[in-house]
Amino acid sequence: MQTQPIQSEADLQDAFKRLEAIFQAEEGTPEFAEMQALATRIEVYERTHHPISTASASDAIRFRIEQRTAALDRQAEYLTAALRDADPSVFLAAVRDVARARGMAQVAKDAGLSRYALYRALRETSNPSFATVLKIVTALGIRLHAGTA
Structure with missing residues (x-):
């Protein structure tokens, strides 16, 4: 199981491919632990490199x-x-x-x-x-x- 942080878009795509392959892993298996760790690494990378800004109240109303x-x-x-x-x-x-x-x-x-x-x-x-x-x-x-x- 790889524990290196995701550092590039290529790493991110590789992480998504691996996540897709082990997504149905059963709880308690090594694949399930890998899936959880991988999801966390993906989340950390996306939060840093693809942040989603919070909408103001007026933006939310306009969108609605x-x-x-x-x-x-x-x-x-x-x-x-x-x-x-x-x-x-x-x-x-x-x-x-x-x-x-x-x-x-x-x-x-x-x-x-x-x-x-x-x-x-x-x-x-x-x-x-x-x-x-x-x-x-x-x-x-x-x-x-x-x-x-």
């Missing part, structure tokens, strides 16, 4: 807003793709997926519906009115757009 915006954009794209399908149940299933991802209780509240009414409107066998679907989609923060075919 960017992530939420990206998620909203992906959900809007998902619903847009579902609208292109000739089968209306595909769009309804997509609305159900997005509502579940956002939290049914909050979507129901934002749509002015009871949770029961929301679940009833979005179940696979339902045929909700356009007004109900529009309330749900609006509560999701999504706008439907019409365009030429």
Whole structure:
């Protein structure tokens, strides 16, 4: 078992290769002890040569807003793709997926519906009115757009 510190990127890559080879070692074996020592050496090298800075509170908030915006954009794209399908149940299933991802209780509240009414409107066998679907989609923060075919 090698106990030298990792001193270069080449050493680091070699350490990762060895770690991968012994990663499933059983506790109490020499390979398990080697795996623990190797993981510690890798951590020390990475902490020194590849430090991760701590984000400020404003950076963390900005990151969270960017992530939420990206998620909203992906959900809007998902619903847009579902609208292109000739089968209306595909769009309804997509609305159900997005509502579940956002939290049914909050979507129901934002749509002015009871949770029961929301679940009833979005179940696979339902045929909700356009007004109900529009309330749900609006509560999701999504706008439907019409365009030429």
